[in-house]
Amino acid sequence: MKTEANKIVNSKRTIGRDQLMSDVRSHMEGGNKPSWAGQSVFVGEKAQEDWANAEKGEVAMNFVGSLSKLVSDNHDLLIAINDSQPNSIKELADLIHRAESNVSRSLGKLESVGVVVMAEIAGTRAKRPMLAMRKVMFNFDILDLTVSMAKAKQPKEAA
Numbered sequence: 001m002k003t004e005a006n007k008i009v010n011s012k013r014t015i016g017r018d019q020l021m022s023d024v025r026s027h028m029e030g031g032n033k034p035s036w037a038g039q040s041v042f043v044g045e046k047a048q049e050d051w052a053n054a055e056k057g058e059v060a061m062n063f064v065g066s067l068s069k070l071v072s073d074n075h076d077l078l079i080a081i082n083d084s085q086p087n088s089i090k091e092l093a094d095l096i097h098r099a100e101s102n103v104s105r106s107l108g109k110l111e112s113v114g115v116v117v118m119a120e121i122a123g124t125r126a127k128r129p130m131l132a133m134r135k136v137m138f139n140f141d142i143l144d145l146t147v148s149m150a151k152a153k154q155p156k157e158a159a
Contacts, residue, residue: 074106088126
């Protein structure tokens, strides 16, 4: 009976169908527990690929959900940036009645996903928060299970 060698792939083991059946039969007949017991095991390379694609899809959907939550949790902050065009994080924090450290942390998260940019103000250490985009479009590829984000409409220009 032809068996495929066991391989460790990203701390998960991929084994061939023949190896799986042989190990299970041996154990049922009183043999030792298979070496892969209790681990994440994929039967064949195709199973490994399918799982990786499913995980990628989960990551993609989590990204959309996380971005949606981040934006909704900071809606007041985004509205204030758009409407008041504050010149600093402190000014923005005062506008929305939140602690400056809290606003700074939120802006960092929003900047990391491309929703806001922090423009340097010449001659100062202050940074001016600005919207990088007003509307966002997502392209969700249902075959590749990937999500890409594109700027759809720029915010109104700063005065």
